[in-house]
Amino acid sequence: MHTTSHTAVQRTDVMASRIPGGSSAASAHVQRIADELKLLQATLNPARRIVHAGDVLYRYGERFEQLHVLNSGCFKLLSVSESGDEQIVGLKFRGDWLGFSGIARGSHACDAIAMDTSEVWTLRYDALLQACAEEPRLMALVHEAMSSEIMRDREAKTALCTLPADARVATFLHDWAGSLAMRGLRTDQISLRLTRAEIGNYLGLTLETVSRVLSRLVRARLIAFNEKSRRDICIPDFQALGSFTSRPAAVGLH
Amino acid sequence: MHTTSHTAVQRTDVMASRIPGGSSAASAHVQRIADELKLLQATLNPARRIVHAGDVLYRYGERFEQLHVLNSGCFKLLSVSESGDEQIVGLKFRGDWLGFSGIARGSHACDAIAMDTSEVWTLRYDALLQACAEEPRLMALVHEAMSSEIMRDREAKTALCTLPADARVATFLHDWAGSLAMRGLRTDQISLRLTRAEIGNYLGLTLETVSRVLSRLVRARLIAFNEKSRRDICIPDFQALGSFTSRPAAVGLH
DNA sequence: CGGGTAGTTGAGCGCCTTCAATCGCCGTGG
DNA sequence: CCACGGCGATTGAAGGCGCTCAACTACCCG
Known part of the structure; x- marks a missing residue:
C-alpha cells in the first residue's frame, strides 16, 4: 500500500451545475462534507495517504486501532464467511468513514478494499476519543x-x-449516482467499479440476473451503456430511474 | 430437556466460540450489560418507565431528542415507506439502545414499538453528549x-x-434464542412475539413460506411447537439449529 | 353463536437461478 | 503477426424455489 504524496488535490469540484434533484441540496451536502473534513483536520491532523484500486485498508480480524475517512475515491467492504464466500456489505465514497464496525469487538469485522485511487485520512481511535x-x-x-x-x-x-x-x-444505480451527486460529481455518466458478479453479490442476485436487468433497463431507455466499457453507464434521466424504483412494472419486456 | 436453573445449557463448552448459551461467554455478557446499565445510571440517572406491548416509544419523523436503553422486554423497529407498507428493520432486547438512527437527521427514522412489557430507560441526547x-x-x-x-x-x-x-x-430462530442466551435467559423455550406475517416481513419472505418452513423444521425435529401456542417454540438442540444455518440441505423433506 | 384474526396447507404459476453456449477484450507467447 | 487462453459479459433454455391464490382450521372475544 503506497503512502506517496499527501497533497493529492482531488479535482472534484466540477460541480453542482449538473446535479439532479436540486443542486442546492447537493451543494449544501458538498459544503457539509468539506466542513467536516476541515474540522477533522483542525482537531486531529490525520495522516493522509493515497491508495490504489485493490489496496487493502484493513482486513477482517485485524486489531482495531484506527478509523479512516475517505477524502476521495471509493471503497468496498467485504465480509468473508468461515466457509470462504464473500459478501459485499457496504460501499463507501468521499466523506464516508471506514472502520466503525470494528469498535465493538476491538477487531475489524470486514475487509476494506479500494475500488479506485483514493485519498484516505487515518486517525487513531484513542486520539479521536480524546479529541471528542x-x-x-x-x-x-x-x-x-x-x-x-x-x-x-x-x-x-x-x-x-x-x-x-x-x-x-x-x-442500486440510482443510489450510486445519488451518492456521487451529493458529493458534487457528475451523475449523467457513472463508472461502476464492480463486476456484474459483485453487483449481484451486493444485491442478492446472480450475475446473469444483473446482466439481464441492465439490458432491460437499456431497452427501456432508462440507462445506456458507454460504447467503450459496459461498466460505464449513462443515466439520461436521473429522476426517471428513481421513479422506476417504486414502480417495478411498466417496462417494455422482451 | 428442561433445566430449572438459569444456566440453561449444559454439555456444550464447544459452543462458547460462537453465540452460545455457553455459560461462560453468556454470563460474561450478562455481567457486561449490567455494568453498562450501572454506569448509565451513575452518570445520567435516566428516567425509567414501563411500557406495554403495542406502546410506541417514538415515531418516524418525530424530532429526535432522546435515546433509550432497554432494561427488559423487547421492541421492534418499524420503517414505513411513503407508499404505506411497513418493514421491520430491527429487533431489540435488554441492553440494546433505541434511537441511534435518528441522530443523523435530527428526526427519528422509524417507529419503535414494544412487543412485550418492557422497562425503558430514557436519556436526553444533549445530556448524553455532555456526560460523554x-x-x-x-x-x-x-x-x-x-x-x-x-x-x-x-x-x-x-x-x-x-x-x-x-x-x-x-x-432467525437461532439468533433470537442466542439473543436471549446472551442475556441469561432460557433458550430451550422461546416465545416469539411476532406473527408469521411479521417474521416474513423481517426476513423478506411471505407468511405462508414462514409457516411452511416452521412445519418443516418441526418435522426435522429441529424445533417443536408448544401445545398451548404456536408462537412458543421449543429448541431441543440449539447447536443443531445453528448448524442448519450453513447447511440448508439435509432436511427430510416431504 | 358469529365474526375476526392467526395459522396451516395445497395447487399453480412466475421470477430468478442454474447450466450452457457464445462473444469481445486483452495480455502472453509461439 | 496471429493463436491461444482467461476473464467479463450477454443471452438462451430449463428447472426450482418461493409467491399468489385459495380453502380450511383453530382460537379469541363480542
Missing part, C-alpha cells in the same frame, strides 16, 4: 456518521426484503 | 453500542443475500 471529549462538534460529527451508516444499512435491508430484481438494480 | 465528554467510558459504551448495531445489520443483510428460506428462518 474536548470538541463537542467533533463528537456530534462522529455520531452522525455512525447514525447515517445505520440508516443506510436499514434502507439496504428494506430494498432486499421488498424489491424485485429489476427495482433492486435500478435502485 | 466528561466520562470516557460512557463515550466508549455508546460507540460500542452503535458499532454493534452496524455489525448486526450487516449480518442481517448477508443472511438476506445468501440464505434460502429454510436457512433464513432457522437463523
Whole structure:
C-alpha cells in the first residue's frame, strides 16, 4: 500500500451545475462534507495517504486501532464467511468513514478494499476519543456518521426484503449516482467499479440476473451503456430511474 | 430437556466460540450489560418507565431528542415507506439502545414499538453528549453500542443475500434464542412475539413460506411447537439449529 | 353463536437461478 | 503477426424455489 504524496488535490469540484434533484441540496451536502473534513483536520491532523484500486485498508480480524475517512475515491467492504464466500456489505465514497464496525469487538469485522485511487485520512481511535471529549462538534460529527451508516444499512435491508430484481438494480444505480451527486460529481455518466458478479453479490442476485436487468433497463431507455466499457453507464434521466424504483412494472419486456 | 436453573445449557463448552448459551461467554455478557446499565445510571440517572406491548416509544419523523436503553422486554423497529407498507428493520432486547438512527437527521427514522412489557430507560441526547465528554467510558459504551448495531445489520443483510428460506428462518430462530442466551435467559423455550406475517416481513419472505418452513423444521425435529401456542417454540438442540444455518440441505423433506 | 384474526396447507404459476453456449477484450507467447 | 487462453459479459433454455391464490382450521372475544 503506497503512502506517496499527501497533497493529492482531488479535482472534484466540477460541480453542482449538473446535479439532479436540486443542486442546492447537493451543494449544501458538498459544503457539509468539506466542513467536516476541515474540522477533522483542525482537531486531529490525520495522516493522509493515497491508495490504489485493490489496496487493502484493513482486513477482517485485524486489531482495531484506527478509523479512516475517505477524502476521495471509493471503497468496498467485504465480509468473508468461515466457509470462504464473500459478501459485499457496504460501499463507501468521499466523506464516508471506514472502520466503525470494528469498535465493538476491538477487531475489524470486514475487509476494506479500494475500488479506485483514493485519498484516505487515518486517525487513531484513542486520539479521536480524546479529541471528542474536548470538541463537542467533533463528537456530534462522529455520531452522525455512525447514525447515517445505520440508516443506510436499514434502507439496504428494506430494498432486499421488498424489491424485485429489476427495482433492486435500478435502485442500486440510482443510489450510486445519488451518492456521487451529493458529493458534487457528475451523475449523467457513472463508472461502476464492480463486476456484474459483485453487483449481484451486493444485491442478492446472480450475475446473469444483473446482466439481464441492465439490458432491460437499456431497452427501456432508462440507462445506456458507454460504447467503450459496459461498466460505464449513462443515466439520461436521473429522476426517471428513481421513479422506476417504486414502480417495478411498466417496462417494455422482451 | 428442561433445566430449572438459569444456566440453561449444559454439555456444550464447544459452543462458547460462537453465540452460545455457553455459560461462560453468556454470563460474561450478562455481567457486561449490567455494568453498562450501572454506569448509565451513575452518570445520567435516566428516567425509567414501563411500557406495554403495542406502546410506541417514538415515531418516524418525530424530532429526535432522546435515546433509550432497554432494561427488559423487547421492541421492534418499524420503517414505513411513503407508499404505506411497513418493514421491520430491527429487533431489540435488554441492553440494546433505541434511537441511534435518528441522530443523523435530527428526526427519528422509524417507529419503535414494544412487543412485550418492557422497562425503558430514557436519556436526553444533549445530556448524553455532555456526560460523554466528561466520562470516557460512557463515550466508549455508546460507540460500542452503535458499532454493534452496524455489525448486526450487516449480518442481517448477508443472511438476506445468501440464505434460502429454510436457512433464513432457522437463523432467525437461532439468533433470537442466542439473543436471549446472551442475556441469561432460557433458550430451550422461546416465545416469539411476532406473527408469521411479521417474521416474513423481517426476513423478506411471505407468511405462508414462514409457516411452511416452521412445519418443516418441526418435522426435522429441529424445533417443536408448544401445545398451548404456536408462537412458543421449543429448541431441543440449539447447536443443531445453528448448524442448519450453513447447511440448508439435509432436511427430510416431504 | 358469529365474526375476526392467526395459522396451516395445497395447487399453480412466475421470477430468478442454474447450466450452457457464445462473444469481445486483452495480455502472453509461439 | 496471429493463436491461444482467461476473464467479463450477454443471452438462451430449463428447472426450482418461493409467491399468489385459495380453502380450511383453530382460537379469541363480542
